[in-house]
Amino acid sequence: VMTGHWEFTYRDEEVIRNIAEFQGAFVAQNVRVREEALFDYRFADFAGFDEDLGLAFEPYVIKEVGGVKVAVIGQAFPYTPIANPARFIPDWTFGIEDGRMQEIVDRVRATEKPAVVVVLSHNGMDVDLKLASRVSGIDVILGGHTHDGVPAPIPVDNPGGKTLVTNAG
Incomplete structure (x- = not known):
């Protein structure tokens, strides 16, 4: 399972082609198709596209790990159009999208009933916290981008309990 960052340094058609060839799940709840692009979206036949939600990619995937049902929600690098040439990805918007993340977590918990919800993030440690x-x-945010070495997960309080946050160093 992966989410995106450097993948978006390619032109959108290359991104779609690369993801289609990827032998795993690509998830990104925070990449939307611009409203004006939805009318004649070039990648409407791409398996991850959701016209109703306006999402360019699947927001999550369900995996079974050691007999445990796990939901993995993707959080692509939210500052992609700033860090990479926006002209390569003209039909997509990026952002942190914490409101939609909450909606997806709630929907996944209600409909899929996973034992664990993991966010695979490329936000960076400060944004993940x-x-x-x-x-x-x-339950857990497994983050990247800032390459902070985190020797132990950091528990973060939120209105519903705690979330463990860590980052690949």
């Missing part, structure tokens, strides 16, 4: 404080129902 803030996200964990604002969104309830996430």
